[in-house]
Amino acid sequence: MNFIDNPGKLRGFEKHVKIEKVSRRSILKGLGITGGFVLAAPVMTRQAFAYETGAGKMPHGVVVDPRVFVSVAPDGIVTIVGHRSEMGTGVRTSLPLIVAEEMEADWSRVKVQQAHGDEVKFGNQDTDGSRSTRHYLLPMRQIGASARTMLEQAAAKRWGVPATEVKAVNHEVVHSASGRKLGFGELAADAAKESVPAIEGLKLKDAKDFRYLTKGQIGIVDLHDITTGKARYGADVRLPGMKYAVIARPPVTGGKLVSFDPDAALKVPGVEKVMKVQGWPWPSKFQPLGGVAVIARNTGAAIKGRNALKLVWDDGANAKYDSVAFRKELEEASRKPGLVVRQEGDADAALKGADKVIVGEYYIPHLAHVSMEPPVAVADVKGDKAEIWAPVQSPGGTRDDVAKTLGIPEGNVTVNVTLLGGGFGRKSKCDFALEAALLSKELGTPVKVQWTREDDIRNGFLHTVSAERIEAGLDKSGKVIAWRHRSVAPSIASTFAAGTVHQAPFEVGMGLADMPFEIANISCENPEAAAHTRIGWFRSVSNIPRAFAVQSMVGEIAQATGRDQKDMLLELIGSPRIVKPNVKDLWNYGEPQDSYPIDTARLRKVVELVAEKGQWGRQVPKGHGLGIAVHRSFVSYIATIVEVAVDDKGKLTVPRVDTAIDCGTYVNPERIASQIEGAAIMGLSLAKYGEISFKDGKVQQKNFDDFQVVRIDESPVVTNVYIVPPGPDTPPSGVGEPGVPPFAPALINAIFAATGKRIRSLPIGKQLEA
Amino acid sequence: MIKVKINGQEQSWDGDPDLPLLWFLRDEAGLTGTKFGCGQALCGSCTVIVDKEAVRSCITSINDVAGREVTTIEGLHPNGDHPVQKAWRQVNVPQCGFCQAGQIMQAAALLMDNPKPSHDQIREAMSGNICRCGCYQRIENAVHLASTGV
Numbered sequence: 001m002n003f004i005d006n007p008g009k010l011r012g013f014e015k016h017v018k019i020e021k022v023s024r025r026s027i028l029k030g031l032g033i034t035g036g037f038v039l040a041a042p043v044m045t046r047q048a049f050a051y052e053t054g055a056g057k058m059p060h061g062v063v064v065d066p067r068v069f070v071s072v073a074p075d076g077i078v079t080i081v082g083h084r085s086e087m088g089t090g091v092r093t094s095l096p097l098i099v100a101e102e103m104e105a106d107w108s109r110v111k112v113q114q115a116h117g118d119e120v121k122f123g124n125q126d127t128d129g130s131r132s133t134r135h136y137l138l139p140m141r142q143i144g145a146s147a148r149t150m151l152e153q154a155a156a157k158r159w160g161v162p163a164t165e166v167k168a169v170n171h172e173v174v175h176s177a178s179g180r181k182l183g184f185g186e187l188a189a190d191a192a193k194e195s196v197p198a199i200e201g202l203k204l205k206d207a208k209d210f211r212y213l214t215k216g217q218i219g220i221v222d223l224h225d226i227t228t229g230k231a232r233y234g235a236d237v238r239l240p241g242m243k244y245a246v247i248a249r250p251p252v253t254g255g256k257l258v259s260f261d262p263d264a265a266l267k268v269p270g271v272e273k274v275m276k277v278q279g280w281p282w283p284s285k286f287q288p289l290g291g292v293a294v295i296a297r298n299t300g301a302a303i304k305g306r307n308a309l310k311l312v313w314d315d316g317a318n319a320k321y322d323s324v325a326f327r328k329e330l331e332e333a334s335r336k337p338g339l340v341v342r343q344e345g346d347a348d349a350a351l352k353g354a355d356k357v358i359v360g361e362y363y364i365p366h367l368a369h370v371s372m373e374p375p376v377a378v379a380d381v382k383g384d385k386a387e388i389w390a391p392v393q394s395p396g397g398t399r400d401d402v403a404k405t406l407g408i409p410e411g412n413v414t415v416n417v418t419l420l421g422g423g424f425g426r427k428s429k430c431d432f433a434l435e436a437a438l439l440s441k442e443l444g445t446p447v448k449v450q451w452t453r454e455d456d457i458r459n460g461f462l463h464t465v466s467a468e469r470i471e472a473g474l475d476k477s478g479k480v481i482a483w484r485h486r487s488v489a490p491s492i493a494s495t496f497a498a499g500t501v502h503q504a505p506f507e508v509g510m511g512l513a514d515m516p517f518e519i520a521n522i523s524c525e526n527p528e529a530a531a532h533t534r535i536g537w538f539r540s541v542s543n544i545p546r547a548f549a550v551q552s553m554v555g556e557i558a559q560a561t562g563r564d565q566k567d568m569l570l571e572l573i574g575s576p577r578i579v580k581p582n583v584k585d586l587w588n589y590g591e592p593q594d595s596y597p598i599d600t601a602r603l604r605k606v607v608e609l610v611a612e613k614g615q616w617g618r619q620v621p622k623g624h625g626l627g628i629a630v631h632r633s634f635v636s637y638i639a640t641i642v643e644v645a646v647d648d649k650g651k652l653t654v655p656r657v658d659t660a661i662d663c664g665t666y667v668n669p670e671r672i673a674s675q676i677e678g679a680a681i682m683g684l685s686l687a688k689y690g691e692i693s694f695k696d697g698k699v700q701q702k703n704f705d706d707f708q709v710v711r712i713d714e715s716p717v718v719t720n721v722y723i724v725p726p727g728p729d730t731p732p733s734g735v736g737e738p739g740v741p742p743f744a745p746a747l748i749n750a751i752f753a754a755t756g757k758r759i760r761s762l763p764i765g766k767q768l769e770a
Numbered sequence: 771m772i773k774v775k776i777n778g779q780e781q782s783w784d785g786d787p788d789l790p791l792l793w794f795l796r797d798e799a800g801l802t803g804t805k806f807g808c809g810q811a812l813c814g815s816c817t818v819i820v821d822k823e824a825v826r827s828c829i830t831s832i833n834d835v836a837g838r839e840v841t842t843i844e845g846l847h848p849n850g851d852h853p854v855q856k857a858w859r860q861v862n863v864p865q866c867g868f869c870q871a872g873q874i875m876q877a878a879a880l881l882m883d884n885p886k887p888s889h890d891q892i893r894e895a896m897s898g899n900i901c902r903c904g905c906y907q908r909i910e911n912a913v914h915l916a917s918t919g920v
């Protein structure tokens with residue numbers, strides 16, 4: 001059967017899902033500014049899982065069609081399409097594994113084929129927001145169940161028995177009454193002629209019969225290729241006649257090229273050409289910054305050529321951006337009232353009447369993603385056709401943007417998705433692919449644009465910079481009766497719309513307005529802040545500064561009242577309940593509140609679980625300390641305990657990390673553990689070293705020497721991960737991002753326990769050395 | 771004309787003698803298993819073995835390896851079954867995988883030099899190799915496993 005070669009009308013599906021074309025690039029919809037959405041995913045009859053997700057509201061929604069995702073060859077090899085981008089989360093394995101599970105395919109006879117960018121065909125492909133399993137667990141099960149049903153129907157017809165008497169088991173269909181069996185390969189041609197069953201009638205497997213899901217015994221599909229150097233990332237694409245390009249971009253965001261002298265560059269052996277690259281005015285969305293490209297026979301020559309360029313820039317409106325001055329501006333703004341995004345009770349009055357007010361001012365600078373593979377793309381543009389090979393998180397969006405940038409129809413653009421050498425949100429923005437497309441068009445040959453690490457650090461889409469100020473008012477008994485949180489940070493929306501000074505709804509919903517504590521008087525405010533560089537999504541986004549501030553404040557309150565951190569945390573979370581903040585259209589990671597409420601029972605549970613497994617309160621050696629933090633993000637609940645050791649010179653090490661995660665129904669616990677282990681490293685990196693700063697509009701850092709990340713010799717000795725077993729109807733939630741936010745505050749609370757020093761400004765840097 | 775043996779095969783180059791070995795391997799010889807991560811000997815993604823030593827190919831010129839023997843991830847073992855590679859798979863080390871060729875080459879060089887490294891020696895020897903995904907705990911476990919027999 002080849003479902004792919006047998007298109008035809010969708011059956012049983014089209015009446016439930018209406019897919020409107022919503023351009024990925026109408027990005028403002030994601031920022032909650034305009035509507036125009038797709039209808040929700042099919043309403044399921046109550047089966048193994050019954051829940052609704054926001055998947056149907058994503059651009060191009062969900063496609064549940066086995067003919068798009070599955071094919072079976074006569075030799076029995078089952079090919080399953082992975083339509084999301086693999087950047088290290090394991091999604092290229094996990095989603096096809098779900099299909100294989102439901103269709104009873106034997107994983108050793110399954111091949112995974114990477115989808116190119118085509119959201120009309122495959123549904124939404126934008127791999128960010130920790131959404132893949134959350135949005136596709138059920139659709140992938142339905143796809144697998146459909147394919148299984150078609151194979152069973154074909155076998156039943158062949159044998160002339162009712163379909164209810166046959167059953168697919170491990171890559172064959174069996175008729176147990178007669179003992180007959182037919183392999184999937186033998187049934188392929190007939191099954192392809194079967195109609196696709198209606199979704200409502202599909203029978204999903206009982207969880208107790210799972211062979212692969214929730215077991216965690218399947219390695220990622222690229223494991224062998226990765227360990228032998230065969231795995232193909234964006235940088236590894238080679239085409240006949242391909243040229244290598246490195247681009248000099250404006251050192252200040254919004255700057256423009258005034259003039260350039262190519263002579264010295266052209267003398268470098270291997271350099272063939274020097275040419276201008278078109279840039280877009282700021283704010284430039286995902287469009288290229290422009291500059292000068294050096295074209296060479298290899299990347300080494302192109303880099304050497306670029307170093308020899310003489311360039312004159314007009315730095316433009318952001319030439320004065322200075323991080324020291326900007327920090328003051330943000331902090332001053334945080335001390336004055338701002339736009340109120342959530343209000344319950346009367347925080348002003350309660351703070352005035354409080355017995356004690358604790359004030360915490362926290363600062364978190366810009367961060368760069370520094371995915372191990374710097375941005376890179378290959379393009380081959382011929383006439384009105386373009387083909388791209390690139391490590392992009394959003395292949396559909398890239399296709400759309402390439403078409404618009406070149407002025408050709410979207411149907412003429414093919415976007416091939418390679419493996420991504422890390423993404424972390426950077427590769428959601430396809431500027432590097434657009435650069436390659438523009439250059440290839442002009443050169444008439446295939447071209448690879450390679451960003452150097454310096455380019456990546458200096459010309460990226462940075463994590464925002466923020467000042468967070470929290471005032472907590474306590475009554476005589478030490479109970480917190482008032483909470484005012486002001487968060488001041490340039491918004492990601494500033495990269496799309498000039499004049500943006502407030503956080504977008506999705507940023508407000510990341511740890512500010514959705515704060516879960518049971519406090520009578522709450523005010524959450526967002527004073528104004530303008531952006532002076534490109535701001536973008538960074539793994540877990542605004543949750544980083546918000547969790548840092550809120551969970552540090554919990555530690556400060558515990559410290560001021562002489563309470564245990566964990567007890568204080570549980571007291572603030574309060575009773576088990578569904579939190580309904582007084583916020584109009586509170587952003588909930590795009591998910592319906594019914595399926596994904598803010599549930600403090602689950603929040604409490606991860607705190608209690610990590611406290612138990614991580615032995616909260618255990619005796620630690622002198623100079624060591626324990627810290628705890630919890631945070632809900634991407635509709636998952638995560639609590640972390642960090643044990644830190646600080647020596648008398650102020651050098652810190654992390655002997656142990658314990659993390660409990662409740663991500664609902666899950667697929668692959670082994671990959672969940674690897675994501676959480678990695679999140680601890682990223683959390684430690686940003687806490688210890690993470691800072692991109694500006695002077696005269698220019699980024700002050702350049703490479704891993706001055707933008708450091710944690711190395712193996714300073715990484716936690718052990719990170720233990722505990723996964724909360726899901727209830728039968730608990731919908732799946734995010735895994736890739738939510739591990740990051742609680743780490744830094746748990747570490748900071750641990751440092752306080754170890755040293756009595758309270759760190760309020762990240763990175764820690766030399767603060768412990770004093 | 772510069773001659774160098776790469777994974778047992780004689781290769782030659784008559785271009786810029788200062789060309790970093792990394793770009794010769796990747797762009798001229800088509801051996802893309804060796805990765806570019808920083809270009810400044812800061813991350814270890816480009817690690818190859820020259821004679822018996824782990825070397826950062828991004829700051830080693832092709833001229834520096836003239837007449838020497840270079841081993842890349844593609845040449846570490848004919849079937850990819852070097853003990854380090856096997857251990858890596860057994861421990862499920864990689865996330866995105868981009869740093870792993872460099873990590874594996876570094877670990878292979880370590881074990882040539884010190885077949886039974888301690889916890890601290892592993893951490894010390896591997897500290898030049900960044901993994902942005904944060905697979906360190908598993909890297910350490912895999913090196914340990916490779917050293918004790920897979």
Ligand code: FES
Nearest residue numbers: 807808809814828
């Ligand atoms: S690329 Fe050579 S050490 Fe980073």
Ligand code: FES
Nearest residue numbers: 866867901902903
């Ligand atoms: S696995 Fe991604 S950088 Fe190491």
